[in-house]
Amino acid sequence: xxxxxxxxxxxxxxxxxxxxxxxxxxxxxxxxxxxxxxxxxxxxxxxxxxxxxxxxxxxxxxxxxxxxxxxxxxxxxxxxxxxxxxxxxxxxxxxxxxxxxxxxxxxxxxxxxxxxxxxxxxxxxxxxxxxxxxxxxxxxxxxxxxxxxxxxxxxxxxxxxxxxxxxxxxxxxxxxxxxxxxxxxxxxxxxxxxxxxxxxxxxxxxxxxxxxxxxxxxxxxxxxxxxxxxxxxxxxxxxxxxxxxxxxxxxxxxxxxxxxxxxxxxxxxxxxxxxxxxxxxxxxxxxxxxxxxxxxxxxxxxxxxxxxxxxxxxxxxxxxxxxxxxxxxxxxxxxxxxxxxxxxxxxxxxxxxxxxxxxxxxxxxxxxxxxxxxxxxxxxxxx
Amino acid sequence: xxxxxxxxxxxxxxxxxxxxxxxxxxxxxxxxxxxxxxxxxxxxxxxxxxxxxxxxxxxxxxxxxxxxxxxxxxxxxxxxxxxxxxxxxxxxxxxxxxxxxxxxxxxxxxxxxxxxxxxxxxxxxxxxxxxxxxxxxxxxxxxxxxxxxxxxxxxxxxxxxxxxxxxxxxxxxxxxxxxxxxxxxxxxxxxxxxxxxxxxxxxxxxxxxxxxxxxxxxxxxxxxxxxxxxxxxxxxxxxxxxxxxxxxxxxxxxxxxxxxxxxxxxxxxxxxxxxxxxxxxxxxxxxxxxxxxxxxxxxxxxxxxxxxxxxxxxxxxxxxxxxxxxxxxxxxxxxxxxxxxxxxxxxxxxxxxxxxxxxxxxxxxxxxxxxxxxxxxxxxxxxxxxxxxxxxxxxxxxxxxxxxxxxxxxxxxxxxxxxxxxxxxxxxxxxxxxxxxxxxxxxxxxxxxxxxxxxxxxxx
Numbered sequence: 053x054x055x056x057x058x059x060x061x062x063x064x065x066x067x068x069x070x071x072x073x074x075x076x077x078x079x080x081x082x083x084x085x086x087x088x089x090x091x092x093x094x095x096x097x098x099x100x101x102x103x104x105x106x107x108x109x110x111x112x113x114x115x116x117x118x119x120x121x122x123x124x125x126x127x128x129x130x131x132x133x134x135x136x137x138x139x140x141x142x143x144x145x146x147x148x149x150x151x152x153x154x155x156x157x158x159x160x161x162x163x164x165x166x167x168x169x170x171x172x173x174x175x176x177x178x179x180x181x182x183x184x185x186x187x188x189x190x191x192x193x194x195x196x197x198x199x200x201x202x203x204x205x206x207x208x209x210x211x212x213x214x215x216x217x218x219x220x221x222x223x224x225x226x227x228x229x230x231x232x233x234x235x236x237x238x239x240x241x242x243x244x245x246x247x248x249x250x251x252x253x254x255x256x257x258x259x260x261x262x263x264x265x266x267x268x269x270x271x272x273x274x275x276x277x278x279x280x281x282x283x284x285x286x287x288x289x290x291x292x293x294x295x296x297x298x299x300x301x302x303x304x305x306x307x308x309x310x311x312x313x314x315x316x317x318x319x320x321x322x323x324x325x326x327x328x329x330x331x332x333x334x335x336x337x338x339x340x341x342x343x344x345x346x347x348x349x350x351x352x353x354x355x356x357x358x359x360x361x362x363x364x365x366x367x368x369x370x371x372x373x374x375x376x377x378x379x380x381x382x383x384x385x386x387x388x389x390x391x392x393x394x395x396x397x398x399x400x401x402x403x404x405x406x407x408x409x410x411x412x413x414x415x416x417x418x419x420x421x422x423x424x425x426x427x428x429x430x431x432x433x434x435x
Numbered sequence: 436x437x438x439x440x441x442x443x444x445x446x447x448x449x450x451x452x453x454x455x456x457x458x459x460x461x462x463x464x465x466x467x468x469x470x471x472x473x474x475x476x477x478x479x480x481x482x483x484x485x486x487x488x489x490x491x492x493x494x495x496x497x498x499x500x501x502x503x504x505x506x507x508x509x510x511x512x513x514x515x516x517x518x519x520x521x522x523x524x525x526x527x528x529x530x531x532x533x534x535x536x537x538x539x540x541x542x543x544x545x546x547x548x549x550x551x552x553x554x555x556x557x558x559x560x561x562x563x564x565x566x567x568x569x570x571x572x573x574x575x576x577x578x579x580x581x582x583x584x585x586x587x588x589x590x591x592x593x594x595x596x597x598x599x600x601x602x603x604x605x606x607x608x609x610x611x612x613x614x615x616x617x618x619x620x621x622x623x624x625x626x627x628x629x630x631x632x633x634x635x636x637x638x639x640x641x642x643x644x645x646x647x648x649x650x651x652x653x654x655x656x657x658x659x660x661x662x663x664x665x666x667x668x669x670x671x672x673x674x675x676x677x678x679x680x681x682x683x684x685x686x687x688x689x690x691x692x693x694x695x696x697x698x699x700x701x702x703x704x705x706x707x708x709x710x711x712x713x714x715x716x717x718x719x720x721x722x723x724x725x726x727x728x729x730x731x732x733x734x735x736x737x738x739x740x741x742x743x744x745x746x747x748x749x750x751x752x753x754x755x756x757x758x759x760x761x762x763x764x765x766x767x768x769x770x771x772x773x774x775x776x777x778x779x780x781x782x783x784x785x786x787x788x789x790x791x792x793x794x795x796x797x798x799x800x801x802x803x804x805x806x807x808x809x810x811x812x813x814x815x816x817x818x819x820x821x822x823x824x825x826x827x828x829x830x831x832x833x834x835x836x837x838x839x840x841x842x843x844x845x846x847x848x849x850x851x852x853x854x855x856x857x858x859x860x861x862x863x864x865x866x867x868x869x870x871x872x873x874x875x876x877x878x879x880x881x882x883x884x885x886x887x888x889x890x891x892x893x894x895x
Contacts, residue, residue, distance in 0.1 A: 080818055084783035088775055088813040092863075092880040093752045093870035094745065095460070095773065098792035098799050100817025100874050102784040104824060107798055173818050217821025217875070315797045319826070367824050372839060374829070421837055425855045428835055429682070 073167040077174035101216075105179045107315050111308035112183050112362065118291055118301035120144035123191050125292055126246040130254040144191075147247050148297055151186035154195045158202040159185075166211045177216025177223075177368075178206065184224035184362060187298025188355065188403075189231060190244040197235055201227040221410045222369045225403055232403065240265075240399070245294035262295045263288060264354035264392070265399045267345055274345040288352035299358040302351070309361040318365035321374065322381035326360040327351060329385025333393070342393040350389050359402035360385065369410040373420040380416050384409045451643060452677045454664025454833040458795050458868050462606045462751060463808040464772070466714035467724045468613045474713070474728040476736035478541040479522045480530075481507045485730075485765040486518070486577050488586030488891075491537045499526045504551030504573055504707035507540050515590055519574030521709045521729045523549040539731075539762065550706040556628075558702060563631040570628075570698065573707045578694035578766070582672070582687050583859035584887050594688040596635030596679060599626070600662075601651045601692050602642040604669035605750035607723075609714035609768045611692055612649055614725065618696040619650040625699030626657045629690060640674045664833060666752075672865040676834045681859045693768045713737060713763060717751070717772035718810040719744045730765040737763065737770055745813055747771040752867035753880065776812025783816070792816065795872050796827065820875040828879070831868035834860065838869055842879055845886025850893055853886050862887070 081102075089096060124140030124147075127133070135143065159182045167174040185202060205227035213219045232239045242261035248254060259266075263283050267274050278284070283293050291301025299305075312318035334347025350356060364370060364384045371380035384405050391401025398404065483491035490511040495501060501520040510516040522544040530539040553573055558566050567590055570576040579588035588594075601622075602611050615622060630637045636658050641649050643663035652659065660678060667673050671689045681687055690698070693711050700708045712725045715738045726737050734746045740759045747754035748764040751771045755764060763770060783789060787800075793809040794801045801807075828838035836857035844852035863880035870879045 076818075083779040083781050084814070084816060085818055086777040086779045087815045087818070088777055089815055092878045093867050094747055094754070094756065094771075094813055095462070095751050095811045095871065096815050096817075096876065097796065097872050097874070098783075098789055098794040098801075098816050099796045099872075100784055100876065101820045101823055102817065103798045104874050106785060173820075175820065177823075215821060217823045316826070317798070317824070367826075372825055373837065374826070421840055421856075424835075424837070428680070428857070429855070 071168070073171060073174060074164050077164065077167070080173070102176050102179075104317055105176045107311065107317050108180045108362075109183050111311040111317075112180075112187065112298070114304035114307040115298040115301060115358065115362075116148075116183070116187060117141075118304035119187060119297040119299075120148050122291055122293075122300055123147050123247060123297065126294055127248065130246050130248055130258045130260065131252050132255040147191050148186060150195055151189065151191070151193070151198060151297070152183070154198050155185045155202055156182045158199045159206050162203060162206045162211070166206075166215070172215070175216040177210070181205070181210075181223045185227050188224060188228050188296045188358065188363075190239065191247045191297055192244050193231070193238055197231060197238060201230045201234075204230045217368055219368060220414075221407055222363050222366045225363055225407055225410075228403055229407060245296075260294060262354065262399070263293050264295075267343070267349075267353065268392070268399045274343060275349075285349065285352060288349070296355060296358075299355040302357045305357045305361050312361065312365065318361070318367070319370070319377050319381075321377040322365045322370055322384070323360050325378045325381030326364055326385035326388075329382040329387075330356060330360075330389045331385075333386045333389040337389065337393045350392070354392075354400045355402040356385075356388060359388065359406055363402075364406050364409070369413065371413045371416050371420075373417050376413070376416045376420045379420075380409055380413055383412075450658065450660040450678075452640070452660060452662045452664075452668075452674065453643070454662065454668045454673070454677075456830055456833040457604075457665030457668055458831045458872065459604070459665045460606045460751075460795070460811075460871065461793055461806075461808045463718040463810050464716050464720050464723045465607050466609065466716050466769075468610065470712060470725045470727060471722065472726055473710075474726045474732050474736040475544075476733040477543075478527050478733065479520075479524070479544050479729055480539040480541045480731040480733075480762040481518050481520060482539045482731065482762055482765070483508055483518060483537055486587050487580075488584075489516070489518070489577070491518070493529065493537065493540070495526045495540065497526050497528060500524075501526060501542060502549050502551045504553065506574065507542075508537075510587070513590070515571050516576055516587060517571065517574045518577055519551075519707060521707070521731055542731075550708070552705055553701065553707070554705040556702050556705070558624075558628040558631045566628050566631045566702075569701065573701055575694065575698050575701055575707065578690055578698065580689045580691075582675070582681055582689060582862070584891055585862040586891070588688050589686075592686055594633050594635070595681075595685045597629050597633050597637045597688045597690065598671050598675050598678070599629075599637060599639045599657070599690055599692055599695055600669055600671040600674055601639055601649065602669045603750070604642075604664075604666035605752055605769075606666070607714070607716035607769070607771060608669070608750055609712065609725070611651075612645060614712040614714065614768060615692060615696055616650045618699075619654070621696040621699035621703065622651065622692065623654050623656075623699065624702045625690075625695035625697070626654060628698055628702050629688075629695065630656050633688070635679075635687075638674075638678055640669075640671075640678075642669070667831075667865055667868065668833065670865050672860065672862050673834055676836075676857075676860045680835070680857075683854060683859060685859075691766050694766065711768045713767070714769045715772070716769060717747075718812075719772040719774045728763055730767070731762045734761050734763060734770055735759060738772060740772065743775050745773045745775055747773060751811075752871065753864040774810070774812040776814030778814070795831075796874070798874075815876055817874070817876050819877065822873075822875055822877065824874050827872040827874070828866075828869045831872055832866060834865065836860065838866060838879075841886075842866075842869070842877075842882055845882045845889075848886075848889055850890065853890065858883075858886055858890055 123144030209223040209226040334350040387405035388401040491508040502523040506517040508518040524544040527541040581588040639657035640660040643661040825839040841856040
């Protein structure tokens with residue numbers, strides 16, 4: 053005889069069913085759902101969004117590790133301490149860890165609450181966003197500011213639109229923009245990029261400014277100015293310079309780029325065209341005398357590489373059409389460097405360039421799709 | 436002579452379509468090229484649900500005698516369109532489902548089949564009206580699918596052209612060179628008959644890979660196209676979009692090659708003979724090979740069905756799950772047996788390797804084992820999410836459309852946008868691979884079908 057099974061605590065009809073969004077999130081995190089296909093294709097690919105998101109996180113790991121090491125390295129440099137490799141890394145790890153904790157606890161908390169209210173499954177999009185945010189802020193950012201920014205980004209950048217996949221702007225960049233405009237003193241200048249141990253002052257020669265800020269101030273002979281501060285192109289490339297936690301090491305970012313491009317999670321077209329756009333404007337800047345910095349330095353400075361690889365390529369907020377991706381990426385790169393040259397207020401243009409192009413991505417797609425549809429319908433008319 | 440022949444071949448080859456996009460899913464269980472018998476079921480069913488847009492009116496009662504070719508059901512909106520019995524026998528039962536919906540009329544078959552004698556017909560001499568009448572009377576008009584919308588054809592229309600794909604690229608699909616190789620004369624007669632019904636000609640596409648060996652490349656009276664590429668290159672919808680895209684107000688007809696042969700046999704012999712070689716395939720099939728069977732034969736007569744196995748009439752992407760008590764579909768010459776996959780894999784998505792599951796994306800490592808065939812099951816491998824990664828749709832859709840925009844237009848129910856983005860050109864089967872590859876696990880075919888249903892409603 054078929055006995056009617058009593059519903060479990062969290063199953064429909066159970067006492068704690070209202071908690072099912074959160075319980076499902078943990079449950080499906082540990083075990084793949086047992087759902088079988090009911091309509092459409094009877095078999096499905098192994099890949100799901102959890103896999104896609106975890107791959108992005110893996111691609112971010114080199115930049116994060118390098119960032120942690122660099123935090124320790126810069127502190128040692130600033131205080132003149134003679135630390136070994138592991139000491140520097142451990143020091144940086146302890147400084148960066150709270151940023152990650154706050155980012156994930158606040159962000160995931162809101163995501164869970166949101167899913168709970170809507171009665172939907174929890175999106176895994178925040179796995180990536182939560183990893184990105186600590187990497188694009190200064191290490192000394194007060195944690196309460198970070199918490200506020202995360203809350204703003206998740207609520208107003210994602211939840212109000214309906215969650216991952218529906219948002220217009222990259223949520224991580226939105227968090228950064230929030231901080232940038234609300235607490236500019238904690239997000240720019242020469243004080244915030246390097247963590248100094250309590251009670252210790254920097255050694256005299258140490259400036260604490262980022263190389264990018266320096267290029268803005270230097271005026272002429274920028275390369276010499278960078279060299280004078282102790283940075284050649286190689287240090288910009290390997291990332292042992294002050295800056296946001298994860299943005300400095302172009303090597304580590306390139307490692308991530310290889311993973312993203314190979315797995316197809318991020319579009320190489322956007323990356324290539326962003327680099328092309330950045331180089332072109334960098335070159336024009338040289339021609340017009342806006343700077344005397346060789347254009348390829350633009351790719352090594354500031355958040356250009358990080359933004360190009362991890363932020364501009366966000367599949368949700370970037371252009372969706374293949375032609376649109378070329379246009380979108382190019383404009384991201386071009387605008388970022390344009391802002392660097394011709395906007396004295398902001399040393400860094402990447403964040404604003406990407407957010408602006410996020411806004412225009414649907415328009416770019418609209419133009420691409422309309423043009424293709426017109427061509428297609430013209431073609432079918434004559435057939 | 437040889438030279439001339441080469442030139443001729445070259446001219447023929449000039450209608451070649453080379454498709455770069457698509458995906459062949461490496462599924463285990465392809466049918467061996469051998470026929471292991473003829474499936475005889477206790478009953479043979481006529482299932483009106485096989486025919487999209489057909490509203491059945493019952494013409495027989497339980498206990499009535501029917502011959503192969505006797506009318507069983509008529510379309511309520513167009514009573515000329517008939518569904519006929521594929522065998523002779525006694526009407527066994529009228530099977531109804533919820534709200535008395537007519538699901539099947541089952542027939543107890545006679546030991547030896549007797550046919551309604553329609554009399555042979557020479558299409559060229561008899562003319563289009565006679566051909567149409569014979570097709571309607573015999574029930575084979577229902578074999579014609581009308582596009583847009585993929586519904587049963589309207590006999591009062593003259594289509595722009597008729598399209599036939601001589602091959603299928605769907606996973607484990609029957610190899611038509613083998614399954615229909617011996618029926619080239621029937622196919623030829625079928626093409627002659629169909630070409631009466633249109634001024635635009637009959638377009639026949641042949642797989643470029645075995646073009647020279649194909650029994651179909653010498654057929655006359657059809658405009659030949661060679662097509663190469665991965666699935667869905669063999670889908671007639673994809674081929675139409677490259678040969679002559681359907682624009683608003685146009686209709687084209689398509690006929691599956693299996694039924695072109697049946698139409699040809701009808702013209703040559705005057706009998707309705709729907710017997711076909713059916714590929715029994717799939718990872719859960721014990722002995723994947725070909726079985727001769729009529730449409731409406733119980734699937735249990737075609738293959739041994741184990742526990743926890745899903746039976747699909749058709750292929751694994753667009754076929755219909757008919758259950759172990761189901762019947763072979765009218766249009767199908769393949770059944771696929773697939774393990775259900777309700778097991779929950781621990782930390783599946785986080786494992787570096789999942790060697791048992793194929794992934795077309797490089798997020799897993801299936802690309803390391805390109806020749807491997809997989810025993811896939813019906814597990815979805817994830818929960819439903821909003822669209823995130825959408826390039827994958829375009830990668831498996833070799834048509835001049837933007838799949839994600841069409842899908843979103845269907846979701847929004849925006850008629851104008853659906854038209855713009857190509858709803859007239861597609862059937863769910865043409866976007867079936869989108870179902871498969873989507874990491875967000877959306878039901879793309881269902882979405883497209885809902886768009887098509889809306890179009891039918893609004894355009895009526």
